[in-house]
Amino acid sequence: MGTFILKRLLSAIPTLLIASLLVFSFIHLIPGDPASVMLGDMADTAEIEALRVQMGLDRPIWEQYLTWLGKALQGDLGESIYFQEPVTRVIAEGAETSILLALFTMVLIVLIGIPAGILSAAFHGGKTDQVVSGTAMLFASIPTFWLGLYLIFTVAVGFGWLPTSGFPSVLESGDLSNLKYLILPAITLSAPNSALVVRLVRAGMLDTMRDDYVRTARAKGLLEHKVILRHVFRNALIGVVATLGFTFVGLVSEAVVTETVFALPGIGRLVVQSILRRDYPVIQGIILVVVVFYILVNLIVDIVTTHLDPRVKMA
């Protein structure tokens, strides 16, 4: 197991390098000189030149990449043009909201998606399955921003007991009741993702159900719910773990919309605002963090599934 983990860690290095190259070239793909684009039309030549030197744009491109990579490895992602602060600090400020929202959402996804998926697979082809699968498909067809606005609308009109925008920090105030600000956003964010999980759990279980040992389990007279939960679900769990890992990363994307709808001070809204402010170092920093995060999650999923399933070869 130890060597497997080591091998797997080493194999992530080329992926990380390709990713870093992509993210690095991002700023250079923007048409025009990055320095003058960032400073806008009002800047004079001296200012632009100063920023160019500050960003190292006057040096050869490969040197720029190596310097950037070296700094990134030490946790230095450059300066935000807008905040005049290190990018890492700007990102860190949004992290509390984003992480809490993601965790809250994952809890909902697990609580809704997995049981619904099991139910759907257990009664596949029947009425229950049609209702569950149909509902999942409907929720996958609803744009997140629309669902968010719809919830704000119903709450604002019908019953005013849930806050519909903003999120005062829990860490700073120590007030756990602030979490109620995340209820509507988490519901919004979990809807399309639960739908996806329902579908994948269902598909994974139906796949497993065709296996011989399931027929054996039935043939020896086990009760159907035992067959489903102990034999089918436990084996389908491997796929579910992988699904949940990727769903977690995918949340970052939809959170961009959700955080904007509910005016949450998280990383997602930071992306949109940074685009509107042309604060490219921040955008670049966020993309890098997300990609590295994805590669790590991928790694963890791989190791966990290997651990769960002795059949997966540790090659």
Added chain:
Amino acid sequence: MFLSPFRARKVAALGLVILVVMLFCALFAPLIVPHDPNAMQASARLRPPDAEFWFGTDHAGRDLFSRVVYGARMALITGVGVVVIALVFGVLLGTLSAYFPNLGIVLMRLVDVLMGIPALLLALAFVVVLGKGLFNSMIAVGAIYITTTARITYGLSRKIASETYIEAITSLGAGHPRILWHHVMPNLVSPLIVQATFIFAFAQLSAASLDFLGLGLPPDVPSWGNMVAETRRYITRAPWLLMFPGGAIILTVFALNLVGDVMRDRLDPRFKDDLARW
């Protein structure tokens, strides 16, 4: 997938009817609408639905029904654009990678990394580089699905490339282009049609999200996403502004999903729930 053939046909028929209505709206919008979708009428601001304004009016006094009908046109244009971009580049990448394994290793690594960037974030990165606008948002959304299409094509083509009939035709002296075009491509058509349906569906959601964030089409263009974005401050007073454009998106995407699901069962029994990136 979850339906008996008879029910499946009924459900697919429902989906098809919705899509035909949407297509009709998109093609004949100028003939259908009772008002100019962009004509502002100060005296008719935020009017609830009635006989004159079927879906009510927005904050600028524009007829919402006319705007929603024109929205179908934007949805069709965006959907077709995204599907074309995703299929052309995705299939090219996928087949070439499968056919030339050395190239494939590099390209597929790249695709894997790109797939690691969450969908909307990737689209936003493209918007940052390219700027806003109809064509750019098509490319941005298309980029999301180039990677998934490339992956699926790659998987299928590799399987096809190892078939004995490809070996046979190679030993008969057929060239690479001929093999790719006449012997690999035809086997990809069915799964790709299914894939295209889902891309069309999810492109609607992604493009509407870009519009909603103010990073897609110019704000005055009557797309469904823009309509919701523009009027979001008025929804408590005028809920129809949220319901009709939103309903149009949901109905369209849902119909596409219904049809896509049934088509997948019909056209391609091998192709299971592969579309991991909803």
